[in-house]
Amino acid sequence: MTSTTNEAQRRGAFSSRKVFIFAAIGSAVGLGNIWRFPYVAYENGGGAFLIPYLVALLTAGLPFLFLDYALGHRYRGSAPLTFARLRRKTEALGWWQVAICFLIAIYYAAVIAWALRYTFFSVNEAWGDDPEGFLFGDFLQAGDPGVTLDVVVGVLVPLALVWVVVLLIMALGVQKGIGLLSLWFIPVLFIAFGALVIRALTLDGASIGLDALFSPSWDALAEPGVWAAAFGQIFFSLSIGFGIMITYASYVDRHNDMPGAGFVVGFANSGFELLAGIGVFAALGFMAQASGVAVEDVAADGLGLAFVVFPALISEAPAGALIGVLFFGSLVIAGLTSLVSVIEVVISAVRDKFEMTRVGASMAVGVPAALLSLVLFSTTSGVYVLDIIDHFINQYGILVVAVVSMVVVAWGLRELPSLAAHLNRFGSLPLGRPWYALVGFVAPVALTYVLIDALVADIKEPYEGYPAWMLNVLGWGSAVAVVVFAVAAAQVRWRPETSLDAESDTLKKEIQ
Incomplete structure (x- = not known):
């Protein structure tokens, strides 16, 4: 027990199951919940999409989430240390996830910085009569696709502020930093976004938007692409497969019901995704009615929804400034709680590998990440660099490592029975053969289909029409670079004090 306590004090730990749940929700609920899910549902059958979405949640999302929980909770380490303790030869899988998280962190912070600026822009509707022109012109100052070093001060300052806040949170530690942030900000997020939804529902035309979102197109259920979209949405929205939940689970006390959590x-x-769909499409219904067009003419996702459509809506709606502050403030909070979970994967790995202090590891990871983020994304080419890296690292980074890790754990090592036994010790939901089938077959097959579908699309047509050299260097280059880094990092020796034997020292009594 003493060795376990010392280990928890060294690495940090969540003070309770409630804190862990809030932190995990904070990681899962991010920008994609607000600006991706509503449009994906609308484009893939409307109300009928909820059926494949629920199937995907139950057959792939939750089973994979349990796998991440089992790995981190059993082996008590960052992603690399967890995989090293699972089998020494699988350590590179953990570093692959770390590299992916590092790249995500440096561009994710930029979007939070944009949302922060737009929270204040909402007060006086700074975008004027042309939100799209303002976004790419006055604000981002984006020219033709390419790479430049021309700094945009209006992005540099809020981006630097975001990183200062993130570094402070990370330096405070698992409980005092991540835990308290989640305990305070997640309730605020739900209250703020709930208020936005209520306001959107009172707008003229809200019912038009809701009809567009929820009117079922049952024929869509016969299309494989709709099911692929559901599995892809669940996978990306739950923060599974790239080290976050492994890391967070390692900070949870042994005597906890992890499947229940x-x-x-x-x-x-x-x-929250459903709530976001209601709020966004109620607002889009108002926008369509006010503009005299169909909902499909104003519906969008991603940056277009957040920074073009919503500003136009804010300019038209009664009490538009309030809607703007609630919407962009929600983006900032959701983005921040997700960003700290992403960067924690990297910090935890560095701490475990080099036995560094919390503050030392936070600075060693955070300062280079912040500098890279500022150099790449506070320039006039930042939006293009961000778009390319985000697309390729999600499709060919996260998806690939997720499929590989499931296949390795389930079929290569055949560790699912022992992981299930671990979760079943205190779990309220017994895991057995059905879980083995879902993790070992259903989830990897579904995600492989999503991956192949994306690959075919990118081969047929260059992503967003970007120059080939940008896609090759920033896109495919990023996807390959994280693998190369993973292999190299796995060759670095662990310090002698770090036990890689899962059946000895701190872990022995707890795993048996």
Whole structure:
């Protein structure tokens, strides 16, 4: 017990199951819940999409979430240390996830910085009569696709501020930093976004938007692409497969019901996505009616929805400034709680590998990440660099490592029975052969289909029409670079004090 306590004090730990659940929800509920899910549902059958979405949640999302929980909770380490303790030869899988998280962190911070600026822009509707022209012109100052070093001060300052806040949170540690941030900000996020939804529902034309979103197109259920979209949405929205939940689970006390916590996190995440769909499409219904067009003419996702459509809506709606502050403030909060979870994967790995202090590791990871983020994304080419890296690292980074890790754990090492036994010790939901089938077959097959579908699309037509050299260097280059880094990092020796034997020292009594 003493060795376990010392280990928890060294690495940090969440003070309770409630804090862990709030932190996990904070990681899962991010920008994609607000600006991706509503449009994906609308484009893939409307109300009928909820059927494949729920199937994907139950057959792939939650089972994979339990796998991440089992790995981190059993082996008590960062992603690399967890995989090294699982089998020494699988350590590179953990570093692959670390490299992916590092890249995500440096561009994710930029979007939070944009949302922060737009929170204040909402007060006086700084975008004027042309939100799209303002975004790419006055604000981002984006020219033709390319790479430049021309700094945009209006992005540099809020981006630097975001990184200062993130570094402070990370330096405070697992409980005092990440835990308290989640305990305070997640309730605020739900209250703020709930208020936005209520306001959107009172707008003229809200019912038009809701009809567009929820009117079911049952024929869509016969299309494989709709099911692929559902599995892809669940996978990306739950923060699974790239080290976050492995890391967070390693900070949870042994005597906890991890599958039960997973159900809370999974359904809270999906509940927020549904709430986002209602709020966004109620607002889009108002926008369509005010503009005299169909909802499909104003519906969009991603940056277009957040920074073009919503500003136009804010300019038209009664009490538009309030809607703007609530919407962009929600983006900032959701983005921040997700960003700290992403960068924690990297910090935890560095701490475990080099036995560094919390503050030392936070600075060693955070300062280079902040500098790279500022150099790449506070320039006039930042939006293009961000778009390319985001697309390729999600499709060919996260998806690939997720499929590989599931296949390795389930078929290469055949560790699912022992992981299930671990979760079953205190779990309220017994895991057995059905879980083995979902993790070992259903989830990897579904994600492989999503991956192949994306690959075919990118081969047929260059992503967004970007120059080939940009796609090759920033896109495919990023996807390959994280693998090369993973292999190299796995060759670095662990310090003698770090036990890689899962059946000895601190872990022995707890795993048996």
